[in-house]
Amino acid sequence: NAGVTQTPKFRVLKTGQSMTLLCAQDMNHEYMYWYRQDPGMGLRLIHYSVGEGTTAKGEVPDGYNVSRLKKQNFLLGLESAAPSQTSVYFCATSGRHLSSYNEQFFGPGTRLTVL
Amino acid sequence: GENVEQHPSTLSVQEGDSAVIKCTYSDSASNYFPWYKQELGKGPQLIIDIRSNVGEKKDQRIAVTLNKTAKHFSLHITETQPEDSAVYFCAASLNYGGSQGNLIFGKGTKLSVKP
Numbered sequence: 001n002a003g004v005t006q007t008p009k010f011r012v013l014k015t016g017q018s019m020t021l022l023c024a025q026d027m028n029h030e031y032m033y034w035y036r037q038d039p040g041m042g043l044r045l046i047h048y049s050v051g052e053g054t055t056a057k058g059e060v061p062d063g064y065n066v067s068r069l070k071k072q073n074f075l076l077g078l079e080s081a082a083p084s085q086t087s088v089y090f091c092a093t094s095g096r097h098l099s100s101y102n103e104q105f106f107g108p109g110t111r112l113t114v115l
Numbered sequence: 116g117e118n119v120e121q122h123p124s125t126l127s128v129q130e131g132d133s134a135v136i137k138c139t140y141s142d143s144a145s146n147y148f149p150w151y152k153q154e155l156g157k158g159p160q161l162i163i164d165i166r167s168n169v170g171e172k173k174d175q176r177i178a179v180t181l182n183k184t185a186k187h188f189s190l191h192i193t194e195t196q197p198e199d200s201a202v203y204f205c206a207a208s209l210n211y212g213g214s215q216g217n218l219i220f221g222k223g224t225k226l227s228v229k230p
Contacts, residue, residue: 004158031215040124042204042222043159058217090158094215102215103149106158 001026004107006091012113013081021076021110023091030096032074033058033104034066036087043090049074081114088112117142119207121221128195129229136224138205139187145207148181148188149218153202162203163190195228202226 007022023032034046045058049068063085065077078085089110094102118141128134140148146167151159165172165179165188172179176195181188192199202223208216 033217040222042121043218043220045217048217059219092158096215103161103164104218106151106160108156108158 003027004091004093004105006089006107006110008110009108010111012115013078014115015082017081018077018079019081019112020078021089021091021112023074023076023093023107025072025074025091025093025105027093027095027105028071029093029105030071031094031102031104032068033092033094034064034074034076035090035092036060036085037090037109038087046076046089081112083114086112086114117145117207117209117219119205119219119221121205121224123224124222125225125227127227127229130195130197132195134190134192134195134199134226134228136190136203136205136226137187138189138207138221139185140207140219141186142207142209143183143186145209145216147208147210147216148179149206150179150190151204151206151220153204153223155201159204192226195226197228197230200226200228 004025033048035043047066052071055066067075091107092104094104121138149164152162153159176193178191205221206218208218
């Protein structure tokens, strides 16, 4: 099992360009998350999904859009990239269990630089 | 909303010594407190967690304590080893009724264990 994978691993964009980050999981998890990690800022939630076809805003959603058309995939889009979106992006997943206390499994990250 | 403060931001210890990382949270309703370890170039990985109905939890050299009254929780690593060197994140969330709350992360602690 691959677990949680992210594509691409690295990307350099020019201001105003668009791109899509792909997160794929083979864990059959219901919940999926997109975080950004900046130096000294920890992990901040951008958007999340509690199931196929659903998405919701997190702490820092501006400038990003997401889609969850299939249970195993969660896409993060940047319509018009800005230098402030230079960051490392992590996808995470977790399953739904009766206990409600579920571990989040993180992907390896995508390092994005916007010039 | 929830706010999680984490201290210190950097911690350097000698191999074999103990390391303690402390976090405070603002929302007294939060009831789930995980700790994640992030090695260089990788995504965070859960190392231990604690629920609000428990005051302490141990797993080999790692322990977490929770003081609900003071709204703080701590990670204790004993007999540190060079492979413990990483960035550690605390987090808090409110989980109830089968639903998972979003994790709010601290800003991280970079632990260096000197051989």
